Amino acid sequence: MTVDGSVLSREKETGPMNDRLEKIYVVFKTHFDIGFTGLASDVVHKYKTEMLKEVIAICDKTKDNDPNEKYVWTMSAWPLLQSLQGSDESDKASALKFLEDGQLIWHMLPYTTHTEFCGLEEWIRGMYVSRSLSEKFGYRPKDAKMTDVPGHTWIVPSLLKKAGVEILHLGCNGFSTPPDVPPVFFWEGPDGERLLTFYSKGAYGTGILPPEEWTHPVWLALIHTSDNHGPHEATVIEEMKASIAESGLQAELHIGSLSDFAVDFLSRNPDLPVIRGDLADAWIHGVGTAPREVSRVRELRSRIAAAESALALGMLSGETSDIGGATGLTQQIKSKIDESYEYTLLFGEHTWGMDCKSFLFPRTYDKKSFLKDKSSERYLKMEHSWQEQINYLNKAETSLDAAVGMLTGRVNVTPSKDKKTYRIYNYLGWQRDAFVLLEDIESLGSDEVFIDCANGEQLIWSFTNSGIIVEVKQLPALGYKTIACINQVELQAAYKGSAVEVAATSVDTHATELKGYVNHQESVLENSFVRVKLDNRTGWITSLYDKKLQKEWVEETSEFGFGQYEYNIYSSEEITRYIKKYAYRFYDWGVHDFGKTEYPEQQKRLSFTTELSEIRLIEESDFVRLVCSASSDTSSVSEYGNANETVWSITLMEDSPNIDLEWRFTGKEETPMAESGHLLFPLKLDNPSYRINKLGSVIDPCTDIVRSSNTLLHCCENFVDVSDGNVGMAIIPLDTPLFSIGRNGMWDFEPDYKPEKPEINFNLFNNWWGTNFPQWVGGSLSYRYRLIPHKGDWAEGSVWKQAQETMTPVSGILVGEEHSQSAIADLLPNGLDGMAVTSFKPAEDGDGYILRLREWIGQSREVTVHIALQASEVLKTDLLEYKIKENVCSLIESGADNVNQFRFQTQPFEIHTFRIR
Incomplete structure (x- = not known):
């Protein structure tokens, strides 16, 4: 969230410029933080008032320049909408004039997100902010920009392409290590969509002149001001022209949008690398x-x-x-x-x-x-x-x-x-x-x-x-x-x-195996599908045996118990080591942000677990449950931030092979010390293969994550699955999506980590950030998990379907x-085959209904959807509900079961949007 503010710094680092450079496209922008430089409410107010006036002023000063040399200010869609809704009438009238003239524009995204944490449909709806602006002002952006956050999950190019976007610019701040990608490439999503992507390492944007190694005839100069700063001075245009002339280049200057660059760049059929993977x-x-x-x-x-x-x-x-x-x-x-x-x-x-x-x-x-x-x-x-x-x-x-x-x-x-x-x-x-x-x-x-x-x-x-x-x-x-x-x-x-x-x-009167008991050595829960044993000294699961699969799921040789809670306080040595491993370039602000300045000297990590005090058995007609109560080491509570008491339960239902787990922490103390809480699930499985359901897709963390992205800590949409192809175990975290595989990934960075063992380590809370996120957490916390043993891999075991039901x-x-x-x-009388509904809604323009579907099992295939007779017409649209040229009308036929049907082709994890009349 900090960047060096020099507009013209990049050319100072380069040697002789490319003699074939014909055109330099300039985009002016600031980085939008909803907060950081002040309270969020103050930042939004600044955009509506002070900053809008500054934008109007520079647009007015340059409005008589040559057509391609007028100052054009690009905004994220959401702050522009806020500015137009909250400004005074005079400023609004002036802003509308420059919107009409194309000097004030916006891109497709509302702001920068932690994308893999977002919900799929809510992230899509973020682009509806741009859509609402387009409906009012006519301009339809075909570009998108996110800044500061180093990486995003690979559904992004798929979603943006389906919204009509032709270029994405990502700018990483100067301290954070960026993913190992080239400056410009085609980013391929899981459905095969390819999006032109420009990645700036070490800066939010670029300099006015390209680096020496740039070989393309057009260059994108994305000229940024720092966080929540207003536009540049009007003299910046003459300064840029002078810089180009000084370099000896004959390149034409064109001030405009990211889309302007993309149209020209793509028209030249550039030979670019394709990156198919998760950033x-x-x-x-x-x-x-x-x-x-x-x-x-x-x-x-x-x-x-x-x-x-x-x-x-x-x-x-x-x-x-x-x-x-x-x-x-x-x-x-x-x-x-x-x-x-x-x-x-x-x-x-x-x-x-x-x-x-x-x-x-x-x-x-x-x-x-x-x-x-x-x-x-x-x-x-x-x-x-x-x-x-x-x-x-x-x-x-x-x-x-x-x-x-x-x-x-x-x-x-x-x-x-x-x-x-x-x-x-x-x-x-x-x-x-x-x-x-x-x-x-x-x-x-x-x-x-x-x-x-x-x-x-x-x-x-x-x-x-x-x-x-x-x-x-x-x-x-x-x-x-x-x-x-x-x-x-x-x-x-x-x-x-x-x-x-x-x-x-x-009423089902068949005999059931649902039962449980507690004796002096162990506690046991059992139904027709699984048998669970607990150690009465710790309350941790010592055996989870699947009767149908004839499979034991608990790795008894692990140093951790299955279901063990661990509380950690991290050392100054670990924080320093992390900063050294993660830093792309060293800036003092980065050390403050990613470390904890003046953190006390401490040479090793402190780890605490629980001391069991009670196990209770609860038996009902349709479920059995073991409830464990435990206390914490008093010093971990009084000196640091551990919870005073932990209560967890294991539940088996009468007619389900799934295991439901819940933890409740009370009396957690607040601490500024670097802390985290974890639950550990060491699984017993030879030759494990891992699948993570990230936003909109399922990835293999061993093959699908781009090097120097986050390989240690993952954020799932609904589930993580471990399988050997014959049997598998899926874990659905209802409350917290963060986890590591094979080891604790806190305060660490590895450019190319591969899981060392099938040990799922869920992060419950942390205060890793030293910058702007909450620095301490206290009170009562609760977490629920569902374990789903299954045959085959995640798709054969219908894990995706069970996970979505659990979360819905x-x-x-x-x-x-x-x-x-x-x-x-x-x-949908016959349901969907390997597909899921992400949204069924009234159309934005009132013309029918919008049905949005996602392909869930990662297969290219033809899909047939049976739909109730009320549907007389189905039209395929883009993600924003606009008509598309190809497949404008999906075939509707009268079905044999008194329903209509339509067919379409899908690619793996593809999102499809239909207008139903």
């Missing part, structure tokens, strides 16, 4: 600095998608009016859902607070001084900047709750005294069974039951502390079922007893009793 984010550890909020946003993503699909399904059923009305209720619901997407993506923006070296220094690290300093003005202001980041999620939840409330209201809920009716929505692309939590029911009468309104079948339900959980079977793909809480007498009258009798005789609980919306007659809706 894994070397800053992804920052995600672990806010563990509670990370858990919240991972849960929010599925809730937003579910609410949006519920809106679209409600419109399809005719229960709402056309969304085209600007003041209509459906438009209000959609606006709230859009807001929720906006705020969750803002949480994934790369700036999570103010600059520590500017606002927090000097720092103290001993516990007593730290606690005293926390009441100081500078510490309180720093914590306020972190709270601004948390507030994004508060706003996302508020907007979503408002949308759901209006969704409930739109069907005129008038529940009778004896009956409550609910729509249970499933936005996934396949039929599923699920448990739904109904929070508004606190108790039931002895004569009340839940029924499936389609057939009157009684449903299984149970009480919890949060409400009532109801099991709903065979929820349709991208559809809903209606259930009701009803009086037995009313049920008998409505269904004449037949449904009740069927329900009564359908179904939701129930209270509706009026009159809607119990529309008991079921099914948009």
Whole structure:
């Protein structure tokens, strides 16, 4: 987040220039941090006021220059939108004039993100900010830019190409080691899409003149100001012209956009290397600095998608009016859902607070001084900047709750005294069974039951502390079922007893192996699929035996226990070693940012684990659970930041081979010392192969990560899988996505690390950053994991499908009793084959509905989608819902099962967007 501010520095480093250089394309920009240089609110205000005035001034001073020598200011889409919405009328009028004249432009992305941490659909919606600007002002950018963050996951070129982008520029700050890529290349995504990518190492942009080794006839001069600085002085143009003349070059100067460069550059058919791989984010550890909020946003993503699909399904059923009305209720619901997407993506923006070296220094690290300093003005202001980041999620939840409330209201809920009716929505692309939590029911009468309104079948339900959980079977793909809480007498009258009798005789009476016991040596849980044994001295799993696969999953020779919690305090020696290994160039600001200035001398790492105090067995009709309670070493709590108490549980369900694990930490102390918490899962498997579900794809960390990217610490979308091709184990972290394979990856960097052993090391929290992310965390924390043993590899074991179900609980919306007659809706009657729904929504222009699908199993193939008869036309669009030239109309045929169908070709992990009328 710091760059040397010299505009013309690069040519001083070069020798004789390329005699064949014909044209130099100049792009002017600043690096946008939502925060860092001040509170986020202050930064956004600056863009709306002071900086906008400066942009208007320089555009005005140069507006009469030759057409290609006018100052053109490129902005990220989101701050430009904020500036236009928040500026005074005079500045807005001037800005609109320069928007029309093309001196004020934007690129496709809203801002720089920690991309692999974001949700797939929310990242796509970030480009809808640019779309909304295009709808107002006509300009459609075909370029994108991200700065500072060293790397991004390889779905990026695929998504950008499908949004019409032709060039991406990435600029890495001067201290961080960048991925080992050439300055310009075609970046190939997992679906084979190739995007022209320009990568600046050691700088946000480039100098006015190319380096000596540049052989192409056109050059991109991306001239940056530093973080959140305004535009240049108007004299910069004459300075650039003078610099070109001084070099002896005859190159023409063209000030404009990244797209201007791309069009010319690509027209010359350049021979460029192709990079097919993941530029894994070397800053992804920052995600672990806010563990509670990370858990919240991972849960929010599925809730937003579910609410949006519920809106679209409600419109399809005719229960709402056309969304085209600007003041209509459906438009209000959609606006709230859009807001929720906006705020969750803002949480994934790369700036999570103010600059520590500017606002927090000097720092103290001993516990007593730290606690005293926390009441100081500078510490309180720093914590306020972190709270601004948390507030994004508060706003996302508020907007979503408002949308759901209006969704409930739109069907005129008038529940009778004896009956409550609910729509249970499933936005996934396949039929599923699920448990739904109904929070508004606190108790039931002895004569009340839940029924499936389609057939009157009684449903299984149970009480919890949060409400009532109801099991709903065979929820349709991208559809809903209606259930009701009803009086037995009313049920008998409505269904004449037949449904009740069927329900009564359908109870499964087969013998079950579900059991558990605790003795003086070990504790055991067992069902028909697996047997789990715990060491009564530690509470760690000593055996996890899969009966069906005849496979033991716990590596008994590991130095760590399976499910062991470890708390670490890192040494000054480790921090120094990391800085030496990671630094690309040494700057004093980089040492401050990536180290912890004035950190106390400490020669070795301190590691602490737990001391077991109790094991309890809980047995219910459909599950068994072992609950372990443990305390921590008192010094790790009082002197550092460990949790005072840890409680974890292992649960087996009656009819599932999966193992559910949960940890709860209470009384965690805040500490400024370099700390991290981890859970370890040493797996027993010869010849392991690894697969990581990163955003939008699945990668092999041994072959798909570009050298000098982050090879030690990974961020998963839904799962990590370890398999030998015959059997495998997948782990789904519901709350925290960070993990290393084979060793602890904290405060370390390896340019080409390959996993040493199948030991999955999940990071629960850390304060690795010394720059702007939260520097301490305390309070109560909780983490959930699901272990899925399976046959074959991740695709054969349908891990992706189970992971998405685990991450996507179904939701129930209270509706009026009159809607119990529309008991079921099914948009995808036969489900999807190896595909998943990422979004089903009203079209932005009100013309039909948008169905977005993702290919999930990594195969090129033809896909047939069966769709309900309401669909009379399906058009393929780009990612932003615009028409595309090829495959404009997908073939629709009348199917044999009273459904329509359409077919299309897909590449591995390809994203497809369809307009349905």
